[in-house]
Amino acid sequence: MTTTTLWTWALAAMLAVTAPSLNAAEQQPPKELSAAMQAQPKLVIKPDDLFPLTRPVRLGMFTVVPPQSNGEVIRLSVPVGALLSKAAHAISDANHRRAERQADERVRKDLEQFFAARAQNGARPDR
Numbered sequence: 001m002t003t004t005t006l007w008t009w010a011l012a013a014m015l016a017v018t019a020p021s022l023n024a025a026e027q028q029p030p031k032e033l034s035a036a037m038q039a040q041p042k043l044v045i046k047p048d049d050l051f052p053l054t055r056p057v058r059l060g061m062f063t064v065v066p067p068q069s070n071g072e073v074i075r076l077s078v079p080v081g082a083l084l085s086k087a088a089h090a091i092s093d094a095n096h097r098r099a100e101r102q103a104d105e106r107v108r109k110d111l112e113q114f115f116a117a118r119a120q121n122g123a124r125p126d127r
Helices: 003-026 031-038 080-120
Strands: 057-059 062-065 075-077
Touching: none
Parallel strands: none
Antiparallel strands: 057 062, 062 075
């Protein structure tokens, strides 16, 4: 046997040994195995498990309610309508008190002027 023949046989033997491993690398893994490898378990935290609130909890003017979407840890509710209503009523009440004070002051001044004018004319008060 010549060296060329030996090298040919050696190359053929190496190809015979490595060919099954090349075919195995080209083959796709079974679908069940690939699906199991790709489907990683997801961490699911339900807000009802974390916050078993039967009704909203009030903290001063805030209301703590359970989260409603993913990523929320806590949800605070602010009563904007009630706050605006209180502010509007407070302004209205202040305006009303100021108008009453001004009216009382005008009546007091008018009465003082009336009694001063009557005293100057010499008229006596009614009995």
